[in-house]
Amino acid sequence: MIKTIVLNEDREKSLLRHHPWVFSKAIKKEDDDIENGSIVDVLDSNNNFLARGFYSKNSQIKVRVLSFNKENIDREFFKKRIVNAIDARSLLIENGNDGVRLIAAEGDFLPGLIVDKYNDVLSLSISTKGMDKVKNIILDILKELYPNFSIYERSDVKTRKKEGLPLVSGLLYGKDIDDTLFVLENNLVKIPIDVKNGHKTGGYLDQRASRKRLYEIAKNKSVLNCFSYTGGFSLMALKGGAKSVHNVDVSDNALQKAKDGVVFNHLDPGRCKFIKKDVFLHLRDLVKDGVKYDIVVLDPPKFIESANTLKKGCRGYQDINRLAMQIVADGGILLTFSCSGLMDLALFQKIVADAAIEANVDAQLISTLRQDVDHVVALPCPESFYLKGLEVRIKHR
Ligand code: SAH
Numbered sequence: 248m249i250k251t252i253v254l255n256e257d258r259e260k261s262l263l264r265h266h267p268w269v270f271s272k273a274i275k276k277e278d279d280d281i282e283n284g285s286i287v288d289v290l291d292s293n294n295n296f297l298a299r300g301f302y303s304k305n306s307q308i309k310v311r312v313l314s315f316n317k318e319n320i321d322r323e324f325f326k327k328r329i330v331n332a333i334d335a336r337s338l339l340i341e342n343g344n345d346g347v348r349l350i351a352a353e354g355d356f357l358p359g360l361i362v363d364k365y366n367d368v369l370s371l372s373i374s375t376k377g378m379d380k381v382k383n384i385i386l387d388i389l390k391e392l393y394p395n396f397s398i399y400e401r402s403d404v405k406t407r408k409k410e411g412l413p414l415v416s417g418l419l420y421g422k423d424i425d426d427t428l429f430v431l432e433n434n435l436v437k438i439p440i441d442v443k444n445g446h447k448t449g450g451y452l453d454q455r456a457s458r459k460r461l462y463e464i465a466k467n468k469s470v471l472n473c474f475s476y477t478g479g480f481s482l483m484a485l486k487g488g489a490k491s492v493h494n495v496d497v498s499d500n501a502l503q504k505a506k507d508g509v510v511f512n513h514l515d516p517g518r519c520k521f522i523k524k525d526v527f528l529h530l531r532d533l534v535k536d537g538v539k540y541d542i543v544v545l546d547p548p549k550f551i552e553s554a555n556t557l558k559k560g561c562r563g564y565q566d567i568n569r570l571a572m573q574i575v576a577d578g579g580i581l582l583t584f585s586c587s588g589l590m591d592l593a594l595f596q597k598i599v600a601d602a603a604i605e606a607n608v609d610a611q612l613i614s615t616l617r618q619d620v621d622h623v624v625a626l627p628c629p630e631s632f633y634l635k636g637l638e639v640r641i642k643h644r
Contacts, residue, residue, distance in 0.1 A: 249287060249288050250302075251277070251289070251290055252278070252289050252302075253275045254269070254273050254275060254297070255273055255275045257292075262298050262315075263297070264627050265312075265315060265625075267311055267358055267627075268308045268311060269289055269300070269308065270307055270308060281304070282302070284303070284304075284375070284376030284380045284410075285377070285380075286313075287301075287310060288317075298312040298315050299313055300312035300313045301375055301376070301377025301378065303375060303377065305411060306410065311358035311359060313357075313358070322384050325385060329357070331355070332349060333350075336621050339619075339620065339621055343431055343432075343433055343435075344431065344432055344433060345364075345430045345432075346430035346432060346438065346450065347363070347364050348361070348363050348452050348453070349364050349369070350362040351623045352374075352631070353628050353631045354622065354625050355623060358375065358377075358378070359378030360374075361373075362389070363448040363449065363450075363452060365430045365440045365442060365449060367393075368397045368399060368428060369396050369399070370400075370442045371385070371389070371400050371419070372447070373385075373402045374402070376412060379402070386398065395421075396421055397421030397424050398421055399416075399417070399418050399419065400415060401442070401448050401449070402416065426444075427504060428442060428449070429508070429511050430450070432479070433459050435483065435486050436482040436485075436508075437512055438477065438479045438508060439508040440477065441477065444500070445477070445501075445504075450477060450479070452622070453619055454546065455619040455621075456618075457616045457619075458479050458482075458483040460614065461484050461487065462487035464542065465483070465484040465485075465487035466487055467488060467490050469490050469540045469541045470492045470543075471495070471544065471574070472544045473544060474496060474526055474546045475501070475505055476498075476505070478505025478509070480546070480582075481494050481508075485512075485514040486512070486514065489518065490541075491518050493519070493522060495529050496523065497523065497525055497526075498523075505521060506519075526547070527570070530570035530573075530574060534570060534574060540575065540576060540579065541579045542579060542580045542582065543571045543575050543579070543581050545567060545571050545584065546636075547564075550564055553589070557589055557590070560589075561598055564602075565599075566602075568599050568603075568606075569602040569603075570606075571583065572606035572610070572641055578642060579640070579641055580613070580640055581638075581641055582638055583599055583636060584634065584636040585635060585636075588630045591632075592615070595637070599637055603639075608641050608644060609642040609644065610640070611640040611642075613638040614637075616636030617632070618633065618635075
């Protein structure tokens with residue numbers, strides 16, 4: 248018997264618009280003893296069916312919707328969703344990308360599940376109790392679809408603790424995998440990916456389109472790549488003919504992988520510098536020394552974790568953008584990003600505009616950038632559009 252949750256009056260609107268989350272404050276009453284991670288039905292205040300989804304006992308998001316129909320949530324259901332998700336990526340794979348996000352959680356109507364493909368390795372990350380309960384079904388389907396691949400689990404996101412889940416990682420299926428995988432991107436370069444110990448599922452596929460943009464504009468330019476991780480942007484800049492590329496990151500491991508990537512791709516290490524330093528400190532030092540670059544890439548980690556830290560996070564973005572603008576050469580380009588889902592594009596643009604005033608420069612928006620197309624956004628769920636970027640041309644006054 249599927250247990251039920253009844254919403255307060257007038258709280259059904261977002262579900263009728265197919266937003267996939269039910270917040271605890273929208274709930275009027277729920278059946279007794281609903282098991283964490285079980286399937287529940289959500290009803291409106293007149294007991295009409297609205298949606299079916301995973302119940303999260305301890306989360307603010309009490310239900311993550313799987314379906315707006317009364318359908319069975321079984322192997323067949325998950326197989327259909329997974330095959331559909333993979334279909335949506337076929338063009339990317341055909342066009343020279345061996346690294347692709349195959350399943351993007353809410354974006355593919357599979358909340359709590361991310362699967363990234365790196366060559367012949369699937370890196371899987373589960374973040375909710377509900378999805379964790381069906382892990383064996385998901386694994387079974389992936390094995391059926393990719394019998395010759397290795398499947399590695401990276402379910403070590405902090406949010407799992409709230410769901411009452413341990414942080415786990417390790418090989419689930421297939422042969423052991425290399426410490427570094429070199430993964431072809433846009434038919435141009437092979438980017439180092441560390442599935443076992445790297446960030447997230449191993450790397451940042453979401454920046455593929457923006458890295459391509461850098462490739463297009465980098466010829467004969469000096470580039471500063473801030474928060475460089477394993478050097479994806481740098482490889483694209485070098486491939487595009489950049490005169491020099493300087494990488495800044497606090498992680499030794501990431502910088503080492505970035506170095507390995509330059510050699511692996513037969514690009515010129517003589518044009519590169521790898522600087523282990525806090526980006527905020529480094530930018531301040533560069534401002535002090537009057538150093539300028541033709542292009543600066545600014546791809547920081549998430550500054551805004553929750554609504555409570557919005558204001559502080561915004562200040563952080565403004566500060567770092569101001570500093571970066573001061574070291575862009577006259578007429579040069581700043582590629583600046585925010586991966587904070589709580590900050591929308593309009594707010595980000597405003598913050599970067601305010602940073603330009605503080606930096607005493609004129610800033611022109613050349614292009615708007617975003618998470619690449621395999622990081623699908625569910626239209627009714629703006630939170631899944633988390634990564635945005637601005638290509639800004641800087642003129643010093
Ligand atoms: N642009 C990268 C992804 C960046 S991820 C790509 O395209 O693949 C963010 C990186 O910022 C991580 O490698 C992390 O080690 C680094 N980092 C976080 N805080 C930092 C700081 N204060 N100074 C320098 N690097 C930092």
